Amino acid sequence: MQTVTSADGTTIAYDRVGEGAAGTVILIGGAFSYRKFPSMIDLAQTLADDYDLTVLNYDRRGRGDSTDSPGVYDPANEIADIAALVEVAGGKAALFGWSSGAVLALLAAQSVPGITEVVAFEPPFVVDPKDRVPPKDLADKLHPMIAEGKRDKTVRYYMTKAMGMPLMMVGVMRVTPFWKRLTETSNSTAHDWAVMRPYMRGEKLKAADWSGVEVPVLVLAGDRTVPMLTKGAKAAAEILKDAEFAELPGVSHDPKIAILAPAVGEFLTRAK
Known part of the structure; x- marks a missing residue:
């Protein structure tokens, strides 16, 4: 490194x-x-x-x-x-x-x-x-989750609301070893949204x-x-x-x- x-x-x-x-x-x-x-x-x-x-x-x-x-x-x-x-x-x-x-x-x-x-x-x-558009207030809900350290909730929210993944699929992911890796990087999703926000409308x-x-x-x-x-x-x-x-x-x-x-x-x- x-x-x-x-x-x-x-x-x-x-x-x-x-x-x-x-x-x-x-x-x-x-x-x-x-x-x-x-x-x-x-x-x-x-x-x-x-x-x-x-x-x-x-x-x-x-x-x-x-x-x-x-x-x-x-x-x-x-x-x-x-x-x-x-x-x-x-x-x-x-x-x-x-x-x-x-x-x-x-x-x-x-x-x-x-x-x-x-x-x-x-x-x-x-x-x-006609495709799924993320909610306009996504950042208003995402940022407090990150600030409060709610990593699990942040992953679920970003995957379903920003990325459009089905809630059931996210639920299945929660019981896999991979979920821990997702929570470790969950705080960075605010940076992703800052990049994508103008282009997902x-x-x-x-x-x-x-x-x-x-x-x-x-x-x-x-x-x-x-x-x-x-x-x-x-x-x-x-x-x-x-x-x-x-x-x-x-x-x-x-x-x-x-x-x-x-x-x-x-x-x-x-x-x-």
């Missing part, structure tokens, strides 16, 4: 995997994800081993070994965290983002110097008013809001994911200046790294 200090003094922990000659990619997890999450470890190692990439796999603030900014939930701070990691990478790096991490990657690409490409896996944009994406993304972007979705996520991914690819969309066979929002990694690695290492 290594650390870097972000602009506001938050400590960001990361692992450097590989020392490849094909460039550096920074992995950005989604809600509840962190650098020791098995899928993130597997993806990092595969990109290093099979594509000669140097991979920085980090804990977003409030997760794992990174510190937090309790009560302060501003996407600008998470963008500054990424900027600090790009500096660690020598001033140039690609970004891979998963779920809310994909949206954070696209936001960072608008302002952080040195970002070369972005791979956005299933950014959870809600662009159709059931409204079309506006090209003007994303005009600052000038690097090549690969937007990915699995063919087994929920239709809402496919709609959001395709909408993002349509409004970005230099983007392409690809659908991965046999993949859901919890991806098979053996299928995801080649799509990411080939995009990041193909001849420019």
